[in-house]
Amino acid sequence: MEQRKKRVLGNWKMNLTSHEVRQLAEGMKEMPLADGVEVGVFPGFPYISMVKELLPQIRVGAQNFYPQENGAFTGEVSVLQIKDLGATMVLIGHSERRAIFNEDHLFLKKKVDASLNAGIKPVFCCGEPFEIRNTGGELSFVKQQLEDSLFHLSKPNLMKSVIAYEPVWAIGTGLTATTEQAEEMHRSIRGWISEKYDEETANGISILYGGSCNASNAKELFACPNVDGGLIGGASLKADTFQAIVNSF
Numbered sequence: 001m002e003q004r005k006k007r008v009l010g011n012w013k014m015n016l017t018s019h020e021v022r023q024l025a026e027g028m029k030e031m032p033l034a035d036g037v038e039v040g041v042f043p044g045f046p047y048i049s050m051v052k053e054l055l056p057q058i059r060v061g062a063q064n065f066y067p068q069e070n071g072a073f074t075g076e077v078s079v080l081q082i083k084d085l086g087a088t089m090v091l092i093g094h095s096e097r098r099a100i101f102n103e104d105h106l107f108l109k110k111k112v113d114a115s116l117n118a119g120i121k122p123v124f125c126c127g128e129p130f131e132i133r134n135t136g137g138e139l140s141f142v143k144q145q146l147e148d149s150l151f152h153l154s155k156p157n158l159m160k161s162v163i164a165y166e167p168v169w170a171i172g173t174g175l176t177a178t179t180e181q182a183e184e185m186h187r188s189i190r191g192w193i194s195e196k197y198d199e200e201t202a203n204g205i206s207i208l209y210g211g212s213c214n215a216s217n218a219k220e221l222f223a224c225p226n227v228d229g230g231l232i233g234g235a236s237l238k239a240d241t242f243q244a245i246v247n248s249f
């Protein structure tokens with residue numbers, strides 16, 4: 001059974017063209033990987049296999065897929081296609097997909113199941129918007145997101161998943177959760193897993209923090225006992241910054 005790992009994953013979002021991907025990968029090629037830390041990136045679809053070839057020492061994932069095997073879904077990409085390109089993980093439930101593309105909890109649940117069926121690790125994102133944090137409802141909001149789309153999984157399948165807590169108000173805004181806010185949420189998530197499954201499962205699953213995590217704040221966030229690393233957006237687009245975050249444990 002997979003052990004709880006420290007992880008730093010970079011979400012490149014809809015950024016970079018092939019030349020820029022090559023440049024960034026060049027900067028990351030010599031990157032000394034921190035001991036025991038799993039590093040990975042999520043490039044745009046067209047560059048998955050290129051990054052896989054350029055950076056064989058790290059994990060490569062996809063930012064999205066459509067949860068049908070194949071067929072008349074013009075413009076969509078299947079889980080088998082991302083797997084074929086070399087992706088071994090996929091982002092599911094990112095707030096941008098929830099908000100801009102209206103992905104609801106049932107659709108996310110389908111994606112979670114389809115990724116696990118294909119042997120692709122789901123990195124399941126959850127997190128509350130500002131209005132919810134402002135009124136103190138963040139714990140129940142995030143618990144509901146997990147219950148709706150993730151907690152139907154069997155214990156072995158949940159253990160294959162990664163959870164990323166990403167408060168929506170912190171994503172791309174420069175506002176980072178305080179260590180107290182992050183630790184409270186991560187501890188609560190582990191507590192819910194323990195109640196629903198058991199302690200072994202709760203202690204085995206990586207829970208990453210995401211939301212304006214950068215080279216200056218990663219150290220204190222990663223020092224929180226229940227924070228197992230980060231899902232990094234903007235700060236993963238520069239090799240030296242990303243390396244500094246990887247070295248922040």
Ligand code: PEP
Nearest residue numbers: 171172210211212233234
């Ligand atoms: C993200 O989009 O997953 C993210 C954490 O973005 P940023 O680090 O730019 O806030």
